[in-house]
Amino acid sequence: MALPSHAEPIDKVYYYGFRFVCTLIFIFLIAPIFVIIPLSFNAEPYFTFSTGMLHFDPAAYSTRWYQDFWNNKEWIHSLQNSFIIAIASTILATTLGTIAALGLSRPHMPFRGLIMGLLISPMIVPLIISAAAMFFFYSSIGLSQTYAGIILAHTALGIPFVVITVTATLSSFDQSLVRAAQNMGADMRTTFFKVILPLITPGVISGALFAFITSFDEVVVVLFLSSFEQRTVPRQMWSGIREEISPTILAVATILIAISVVLLVVVELLRRRSVRIRGIRE
């Protein structure tokens, strides 16, 4: 919305003042993320810009904290754990969540509100309560301090995101396409794999990505349920921040930012594709 040529001075003040305020808020939003990236290349073991860095002296920059990360068995082990746990819980959550969403979006679903409420609850309940509750229950059945326990817990936490995104996709899904397919002689299976699935795939994938990031970023449940063996990256960062804070954390943080940028781009592309193939105009 450009400023019209006949704008009065007061309108100009409002126009530029508003944009100035917005710029400041955008800086507040994004600066914390961008400050970390150059600092992770600091040659000194400090958390602030050295004089050399401010003068763009190449000697003040180094990749030592990245090497430190790469050569540290604990960090690499926790990175492996993070991926194993996140991928396993994503697969579980996406499969169960998509099947349930297919049922939930049928017109005849009984007790829809109640069931939806139960399925969404892991997203609503504060994490500390979920973690405490899971700790009590999982210890009593021997699942605490095991990979299986953490994977099950993370699956539960990821399911609401899958259910919400997939039901949202299905709600804008044109049911007459199913009837058209069956009219032309397709059986249930063909209809599902050739008509329904391709159309809801973008929704399923973005649900899966939400489930992945939920698990990949989760630390409270891991704090309560994991032993040293199952430490994940966020868990390792947590003790890094609390105990022996080292710039290696900044290198890890930068890597995690890179991962989230990739995920963000994928979700955005999927959203556009989903809009395009269903012919919805924004």
Add this chain to the structure above:
Amino acid sequence: MAQQATLPISGHELPADAQSLKARLRKSERTNKWRAFLFVVPLLLFILITFIIPIGSMLYRSIDNPQVVETIPRTAAMLADWTPPDPPSEDVFKTLVAELRSPPDPAAIGKLAVRINYEVSGASSLFRKTERRLKRLDDAAPYREQLIKIDKDWADPELWAAIKSLDSPLTGSYFLAATDMTRNVNGEIEMQPGSRQIYLTLFWRTFWLSGFITLMTLLLGFPIAHLLAILPLRTGNLLMILVLLPFWTSLLVRTTSWIVLLQTNGVLNDLLVWLGIISNDNRIRMIYNKAGTVIAMTHILLPFMILPLYSVMRTIKPTYMRAARSLGATQWTAFWRVYVPQTLPGVGAGAILVFILAIGYYITPALVGGQDGQLISNMIAYHMQTSLNWGLAAALGSLLLGAVLVLYFVYNRLVGIENMKLG
């Protein structure tokens, strides 16, 4: 429709036919219902086992009280006739010694001691000390004097009142403790003295800090959402990335960034010193206190305010504002009287969402909150991991859960959970 179509043809046979059609329709609807339900069953079972049952067992733990009933049931029963302040009769002591000498399992007395210690501090060491000397007690002499000789705490009416009040398999005592209440010697409920009211203070702090953070996110989120909504779609989408990137970035990464930025030798203080705004000796303490919690949480929760606001603001037609202006309203009047009322659904949705998330926050206050920036979640974690008073942790958790569920109910009425926007 089918009924109408058959009407001219089948004449008087209509009722029977329509009935069978109705029955067939109902039957097929029932089959459809079951088929839809079958799709949901696996997930429902999964969530029940991995999530709902654990939550239920936590709620149960907040009232579960087996220790006294299982270990010293007869002693506790005999206390029904006891009145403070004198210690109970010799009979009670005799029963107690007998029951302590034959516990149901070897760890039972330890558990009992820990349980009573939650009510009367010092009870744990009292029981351990007594347990060690049980064998050396002179069975001919009165136990009452011997036990009081071992430790004069055995004459303390508060101890006996505590045992008496715990004589039931379910108890409200964890909830009393979680709301800073206690039973006095006569079994009446009273408030803790002011200096020991830690939990109500903490609940109160959690609520007002969350409210303040919600207000901050609204103040910062409103202009941004407005800007994104009025910009052309392409520019708006581009700027939206600046909102979504923090949303997708790891919570721990963002918390680390704030530590790096705000600590006394951090980037922001360095910048202020360099600009000459503060001197090197007067660096501002912006983290490891309430300010740290507020700044970091406002940043982390801001996208949750912007996204619902944005989706409401996009639907507001700019023509309304123009109409108001052309009817003579000033810019401010048009904004305040015409635009803002239309954004209220978004404001409500965003505010409740941010508030719900804020009152349950744990990680950020734990890392940047210092002493006075801790919230109720941190106290739950403390009782889970350090003091090991799991009953109290469960009671505090149940109270927090209750608050969240009430807010969620309001949110669901206002927005409907399915309309929640995810990125």
